[in-house]
Amino acid sequence: MPKEFDPRRLDVRRFAEEAGTLAGVTPALSFPRLASELETVSASNEVRWTATGELRNPEHVHPEMWLYLEAEATFALTCQRCLQPVDVEVMLERPFRFVADEATAAAEDDEAEEEVLALSREFDLLELVEDELIMDLPVAPMHETCPVPVRMSSADPAYHLAEAERQHPFAVLGKLKAGKS
16 A cells, blocks of 8 residues: 655655645645735635646656646735725646756756756645745735725825825926927
């Protein structure tokens, strides 16, 4: 009977050789860096993920070890228009190719279409899930239609007075041009 794979200490080579599969539902609270990016996090926020290993060219001197990652979740972020929570669905599918060491990964990563990572016997798969979800969060999340009216100016009356007194930048040029005619 094959030994179970541990997502926190994954032997990537064995995972690829055995065409292993891991899947789980992990609370968002288990990902501290991701949780710090969210508007709200509760025990009901879950990340569903699946990882599959593959060994390509097994008879070759240097067979390729691959890991395919899928993850999905819905997170509450802050809408950049109305500053209210907005639910954002994040879904990702990524292939990762593993190479012998960090130097090889760095050399090959820029030119490869897939992500290239260094091979490890104790690879933290859940850390990779967290990294990829963080990278897939939108920079400026927004509602399609905000649930509350969006304020486009300050509520401070002094702001409105200053705005009324402010000259348009091209008004000065217009006066100069009118004076020369």
